[in-house]
Amino acid sequence: MAEKLGIEVKKADDPNAWFTEIINKSEMIEYTDVSGCYILRPKSQHIWDTIHDFIDTRIKRRGVKNCSFPLFIPESLLLKEQEHVEGFAPEVAWVTHSGETKLAERLAVRPTSETIMYAAYAKWIRNYKDLPLKLNQWNNVVRWEFKHPQPFLRSREFYWQEGHTAFATEAEAREEAMDILMNVYRPTYEELLAIPVLVGAKTEREKFAGAVQSLSCEVFLPIGKAIQGCTSHYLGTNFAKAFGIEYVGQDQQKHFAHQNSWGFTTRSIGVAIMMHSDDKGLVLPPPVADHKVIIVPVFQKDNNEDVLTAAKEISHELKGFDPLIDDRIGYTLGWRMNDAELRGYPLRIELGNRELEAGIVTLVRRDTLQKMQVKREELRETVKEQLEAMQRALYLKAKAHLDASIVEEYSSLENIQKQVEAGKLIKTAYFSDSTTDDIIREKTAGKTLCSPFEDLTKDYVCPFTGKPATHYVYIAKSL
Amino acid sequence: MAEKLGIEVKKADDPNAWFTEIINKSEMIEYTDVSGCYILRPKSQHIWDTIHDFIDTRIKRRGVKNCSFPLFIPESLLLKEQEHVEGFAPEVAWVTHSGETKLAERLAVRPTSETIMYAAYAKWIRNYKDLPLKLNQWNNVVRWEFKHPQPFLRSREFYWQEGHTAFATEAEAREEAMDILMNVYRPTYEELLAIPVLVGAKTEREKFAGAVQSLSCEVFLPIGKAIQGCTSHYLGTNFAKAFGIEYVGQDQQKHFAHQNSWGFTTRSIGVAIMMHSDDKGLVLPPPVADHKVIIVPVFQKDNNEDVLTAAKEISHELKGFDPLIDDRIGYTLGWRMNDAELRGYPLRIELGNRELEAGIVTLVRRDTLQKMQVKREELRETVKEQLEAMQRALYLKAKAHLDASIVEEYSSLENIQKQVEAGKLIKTAYFSDSTTDDIIREKTAGKTLCSPFEDLTKDYVCPFTGKPATHYVYIAKSL
Numbered sequence: 001m002a003e004k005l006g007i008e009v010k011k012a013d014d015p016n017a018w019f020t021e022i023i024n025k026s027e028m029i030e031y032t033d034v035s036g037c038y039i040l041r042p043k044s045q046h047i048w049d050t051i052h053d054f055i056d057t058r059i060k061r062r063g064v065k066n067c068s069f070p071l072f073i074p075e076s077l078l079l080k081e082q083e084h085v086e087g088f089a090p091e092v093a094w095v096t097h098s099g100e101t102k103l104a105e106r107l108a109v110r111p112t113s114e115t116i117m118y119a120a121y122a123k124w125i126r127n128y129k130d131l132p133l134k135l136n137q138w139n140n141v142v143r144w145e146f147k148h149p150q151p152f153l154r155s156r157e158f159y160w161q162e163g164h165t166a167f168a169t170e171a172e173a174r175e176e177a178m179d180i181l182m183n184v185y186r187p188t189y190e191e192l193l194a195i196p197v198l199v200g201a202k203t204e205r206e207k208f209a210g211a212v213q214s215l216s217c218e219v220f221l222p223i224g225k226a227i228q229g230c231t232s233h234y235l236g237t238n239f240a241k242a243f244g245i246e247y248v249g250q251d252q253q254k255h256f257a258h259q260n261s262w263g264f265t266t267r268s269i270g271v272a273i274m275m276h277s278d279d280k281g282l283v284l285p286p287p288v289a290d291h292k293v294i295i296v297p298v299f300q301k302d303n304n305e306d307v308l309t310a311a312k313e314i315s316h317e318l319k320g321f322d323p324l325i326d327d328r329i330g331y332t333l334g335w336r337m338n339d340a341e342l343r344g345y346p347l348r349i350e351l352g353n354r355e356l357e358a359g360i361v362t363l364v365r366r367d368t369l370q371k372m373q374v375k376r377e378e379l380r381e382t383v384k385e386q387l388e389a390m391q392r393a394l395y396l397k398a399k400a401h402l403d404a405s406i407v408e409e410y411s412s413l414e415n416i417q418k419q420v421e422a423g424k425l426i427k428t429a430y431f432s433d434s435t436t437d438d439i440i441r442e443k444t445a446g447k448t449l450c451s452p453f454e455d456l457t458k459d460y461v462c463p464f465t466g467k468p469a470t471h472y473v474y475i476a477k478s479l
Numbered sequence: 480m481a482e483k484l485g486i487e488v489k490k491a492d493d494p495n496a497w498f499t500e501i502i503n504k505s506e507m508i509e510y511t512d513v514s515g516c517y518i519l520r521p522k523s524q525h526i527w528d529t530i531h532d533f534i535d536t537r538i539k540r541r542g543v544k545n546c547s548f549p550l551f552i553p554e555s556l557l558l559k560e561q562e563h564v565e566g567f568a569p570e571v572a573w574v575t576h577s578g579e580t581k582l583a584e585r586l587a588v589r590p591t592s593e594t595i596m597y598a599a600y601a602k603w604i605r606n607y608k609d610l611p612l613k614l615n616q617w618n619n620v621v622r623w624e625f626k627h628p629q630p631f632l633r634s635r636e637f638y639w640q641e642g643h644t645a646f647a648t649e650a651e652a653r654e655e656a657m658d659i660l661m662n663v664y665r666p667t668y669e670e671l672l673a674i675p676v677l678v679g680a681k682t683e684r685e686k687f688a689g690a691v692q693s694l695s696c697e698v699f700l701p702i703g704k705a706i707q708g709c710t711s712h713y714l715g716t717n718f719a720k721a722f723g724i725e726y727v728g729q730d731q732q733k734h735f736a737h738q739n740s741w742g743f744t745t746r747s748i749g750v751a752i753m754m755h756s757d758d759k760g761l762v763l764p765p766p767v768a769d770h771k772v773i774i775v776p777v778f779q780k781d782n783n784e785d786v787l788t789a790a791k792e793i794s795h796e797l798k799g800f801d802p803l804i805d806d807r808i809g810y811t812l813g814w815r816m817n818d819a820e821l822r823g824y825p826l827r828i829e830l831g832n833r834e835l836e837a838g839i840v841t842l843v844r845r846d847t848l849q850k851m852q853v854k855r856e857e858l859r860e861t862v863k864e865q866l867e868a869m870q871r872a873l874y875l876k877a878k879a880h881l882d883a884s885i886v887e888e889y890s891s892l893e894n895i896q897k898q899v900e901a902g903k904l905i906k907t908a909y910f911s912d913s914t915t916d917d918i919i920r921e922k923t924a925g926k927t928l929c930s931p932f933e934d935l936t937k938d939y940v941c942p943f944t945g946k947p948a949t950h951y952v953y954i955a956k957s958l
Contacts, residue, residue: 030599033556034586037549039599042614045546067524070516071588071619071636077512090578095588098623099569107513109574109588120509120518135521139619140550144577157550
């Protein structure tokens with residue numbers, strides 16, 4: 001409270017500095033002495049808990065059960081799947097000692113749990129009746145990967161759910177990977193966080209280490225940069241072969257199980273902040289805000305009894321919206337209003353003697369900052385409507401920006417370069433290959449995001465390689 | 480399924496071997512390659528999630544908010560409170576490398592979060608308006624302490640909630656530490672897990688490293704051994720002084736904050752299993768069972784249509800009790816009944832043609848194994864009643880054993896030794912001091928559990944030291 005209120009950096013001028021200021025001053029995050037590891041304060045924990053409930057309900061409906069596997073993975077286990085270990089080994093945090101005793105084998109702090117989980121799957125899966133096996137964990141993972149860590153977006157420890165499923169057939173596995181992406185993750189972004197997403201398949205170069213195919217939600221931010229939102233992987237039988245996950249089918253033959261893994265992380269909180277917040281502070285989608293309404297009484301020199309009583313009555317009437325009253329003495333009205341904007345309460349109710357006499361309140365929506373006069377008897381209904389209207393408006397604003405940013409360019413490399421540089425989202429057709437991805441990184445300011453789930457409708461020539469194009473692909477600068 | 484069904488070791492003969500067999504065969508736990516770290520399978524995860532919700536609701540009602548602090552604690556932070564570091568340093572898992580790079584400072588995998596949390600509290604707490612501060616985390620911690628680790632009871636990684644609160648005054652802090660013990664933790668054991676507890680204060684020797692006073696729930700098991708159930712600590716200003724947690728009071732003077740920490744762990748799951756389960760397998764308190772009812776259709780040589788249809792109808796009628804149907808072909812009725820007993824479903828419904836014709840079902844309660852015939856139209860109500868009756872019966876059985884085990888002995892050391900050896904729970908009066916605890920460990924087969932919240936009513940002489948007694952104390956063998 002003693003610190004200077006108000007955001008000093010503008011989002012458009014320096015998005016990273018603005019982001020840092022926002023999440024600190026609104027008390028979402030506190031830094032610690034461990035670089036890349038942050039404290040999620042109650043306001044951001046509430047968002048994560050809301051996301052948790054949203055996803056957990058949907059995956060349980062699909063027969064997924066929660067469980068907990070150990071934090072530590074012996075090095076020998078991590079080494080079992082070749083591509084996987086190559087992808088993760090450089091960023092593993094290693095435990096080497098307990099007390100002053102050196103461990104016989106060093107232990108990885110899990111960067112993801114495929115290896116320790118699949119060692120158990122190999123024990124549990126014997127015949128086709130044991131399939132499908134659908135488990136999920138809500139936990140923390142550590143990836144010591146980022147030279148420039150950033151809270152939520154690129155943190156060394158983060159929180160997520162990791163779903164790990166095994167099926168008898170490729171078709172079932174691929175169907176589930178797609179179902180999770182389209183019917184669990186997409187609505188989490190679109191309905192809960194008011195963020196439109198691009199869905200598609202990651203390119204060869206960008207897919208998960210050990211996967212056959214990685215599907216993803218990609219988010220395009222108002223600052224003209226994209227960020228990966230979440231992924232759902234079809235692992236094929238790669239891990240099944242490495243770990244010996246075999247089942248006896250109805251044909252009495254042994255088969256390798258087909259596996260998926262899919263995860264949704266606390267990065268999504270950072271994405272939501274980057275998407276919706278502004279130069280006055282946080283703008284939170286109402287479904288994830290810890291308090292949907294803040295009531296700010298307007299104090300007079302004396303006799304504030306009536307205003308405080310009315311504030312309490314209104315708070316009581318608005319039960320279910322977790323209203324908060326800011327009745328702090330010693331802070332001006334202007335200061336308290338700015339503070340409410342900084343902290344991103346979706347609706348602010350201002351209440352003074354003038355309002356009391358007229359039987360109204362002043363209602364201010366955080367996204368538009370427009371004021372409206374609302375009759376007391378209509379308040380509850382109006383609050384409900386305005387929260388829904390705000391959620392729609394946030395989504396539509398983001399969607400309008402996304403739609404306006406997409407540039408289709410199928411031939412001119414020069415125009416692709418120019419548009420990427422200008423912060424546009426390019427849709428083009430290319431020859432899908434790891435080397436093409438490298439060329440794109442080299443020749444443009446951007447990288448590939450994903451290939452949409454559409455077949456090519458024309459015979460395009462890949463603008464990067466001159467070869468016949470195989471897929472559509474999105475390209476943009478990346479956060 | 481291929482493994483041999485049925486528990487081969489008897490609880491009375493070898494409780495530890497019996498426990499290991501129970502939790503493996505009922506699919507509560509799977510072992511891993513990391514000694515002391517276990518997989519919580521969905522059945523035990525469900526129990527923990529139920530405990531989570533029970534406690535979380537109650538602490539939120541008390542104004543406690545959830546948050547997440549980093550898993551890693553820099554060594555320099557851990558060293559700040561002298562007693563604390565001495566208590567935990569020998570059992571810390573140390574991260575020394577990321578990838579192949581040696582870290583500048585080694586990082587402790589949190590054994591508990593006092594140090595990293597209180598470094599932040601020192602930043603956040605400035606004046607009396609910032610108090611009380613009440614935060615909680617649901618997370619995993621690692622203590623590499625046990626020579627003989629055991630799932631749930633003594634695992635190297637475990638799950639818990641850790642509440643950390645700061646107050647202006649000692650009185651407020653002590654009141655909260657007691658409130659959490661008596662009104663959050665005790666009902667978690669008594670109401671949810673059907674386990675009676677002894678409440679009291681830990682002795683000097685047994686209290687938490689860094690605390691002024693540790694309060695605890697102690698559980699006395701049917702095998703004649705006690706185990707600590709959970710603790711709530713008043714930390715005084717020990718950590719506040721080490722971390723500089725000071726507030727400016729209404730008197731404009733600086734004061735150190737008074738702090739508490741309190742935790743409830745997955746050990747409680749192991750305690751519940753040790754308390755209630757028997758030689759046939761798991762016996763779970765109904766409120767924490769993943770499925771309250773299992774329906775076992777009795778198959779005939781042919782025409783099982785009617786029985787299966789009825790099983791589905793009953794399953795539908797019993798919605799809310801998460802009923803499960805065991806309609807596995809190829810397993811005998813006896814095998815499926817034993818399997819249901821092994822897995823601890825509180826109620827089993829047997830359903831064959833005989834029952835169908837009579838319009839009844841056979842209902843079997845897991846704790847008593849008594850069979851009753853129930854009319855179909857009364858089934859839902861009877862299920863509800865029997866689940867409640869079972870919960871009461873489990874509690875009363877444990878309470879009767881506890882009451883019958885308490886031996887009050889205030890003078891004869893020899894009798895105390897004899898009774899402890901015989902698996903009794905001794906209540907005596909002693910001279911409270913660390914050295915007395917050592918004498919008790921040396922001269923008896925037991926140790927002190929806690930001192931009940933009662934003042935001495937007579938002038939006793941401590942049977943261990945000959946000094947005037949200061950407190951009542953419980954002594955028993957320890958698991």
